[in-house]
Amino acid sequence: MGRTHLPGHAYEHVAAELRGAILGGDLVPGTRLPRHADLAQRYGVSEIVIRQAIDELKHAGLVDTRGRGGTWVRERPVVRRVSSRRYQADRGPQTEPRTSFTDDQGIEWSQYRLDKVYRWTEACDRLAGLFGVPVGTRVLERRFVFYSAGVPAQMSRPCLLASDVEGTPVADPDNEPWPGGTINQLRTLGIEVDDITESVGTRMPTPEETSVLRLRPGVPVFTITRLMRAAGRVVEVADPIVIPGDRTVLDYHVPLPPPAS
Template sequence: MARPTYQRVADTLRQRIIAGDYVPGDRLPSRQDLAAEFEVGLRVAADAVQQLVAEGYVVSRTGSGSYVRPRPAMRRLTRSWYREARGGSPFRADMAAQAVRGGWDSSSESSTAPKAITQRLAIEPEAAVMCTTYTFTGDDEPVMLSTSWEPLEITGGTEIVLPEEGAHAGRGVVERMRAIGQHIVQAQEIVNARPADDKEADRLGISRGTVVLVIQRTYFTAERPVETADIVVPTDRYELAYMIPVGVD
């Protein structure tokens, strides 16, 4: 089914913004100019601009016109093994280093592991896991999302079965697992990029279709993987910095 005309006009304008043809602060052509360029009616031109307003690319100013929305200041998220190994929350420590108040909302429920997760955790098909979803914030603004899975064959019946409850609530995975005798020795991260889906965009407060980085992180003890997570980071707000220890002979 063909996309409505106003969406096709919006697609072209959006691509111009992403490509830098229109930079933050630029005024978009008027409805009349857009209607003439794309050979459409004034209503179609107005609907196309309104679509970009709804997506967060454009702001409208009464009596002035529509302008490309300024990009937020870029911040850095540090991915480092030593930060994970220290006490407390690695995320909160990273935010504090930037003078930002870090926090999060979360919810946990036991569920059956999807096939891809059973492979990453090296567990039996449809094995039970504790699935926890997080929205991480900095100064009360969304920073990143995370969905974490931990095998209940490891954590079930222990004091850390619910990651955000009990004596170890708010601690990193390394510290929590250590509390039940699971000593993490290695972490793997695989990074990909893709457009945010609608739910992710709503939770992060970003435009639909904005490119996000997806980090597939898995923690390992010497014997097996004990936790895996999908971490979603918006690329228009945050860059990743990896701190990698280098041994000296």
């Protein structure tokens, strides 16, 4: 193949063709790419251009390099679905211990692990605005890392109002993980969650998120801000929930009411 004369950098065209082959299934996960010298000859470019193209594919999370072992099409991790109906698992009935997370992951309770850190703090501007309370209101900040069969799969920062939970079993981290999650926790206090809203965004992870979730270069994350309400009052703010973008499909079910007559 001769040198390309299309606009743009040569490495971008090489990367685009290899990306198309990977995403189109011509290069399946586990396939080793040809040597740099062979790719350079195929595309009529220098090996420097090939290295630039491979670097772009690495940052996109499509290939891995193994030192002198070559470059391989990256194995695609199992995709988990997070449905708009996922919280039904928390509402019960609880015939056996479970949460919306264990249902999403398709795991048994024994395969579920939750790392947690609790602290009492004062609501900042953003947190107070989400709760609809004055800045400085006392809240319980919880930081969770969720593991599925030993693999870190999600981070979250769910906060509760001290006026609702202080001095109760819900404020004791030793009671985690709690079957039914926050919904069941609040139910034990006479607070029935009846509405949940989630705002979803995407971004590149922070260094901490990359380390904790064991993310590879180029993998973005979903960020979710969740508000739980009871009788119109916000009773929990999870901001943010962080989920690896290469392991998750956000699957929403939107029932439509019959048209007005």
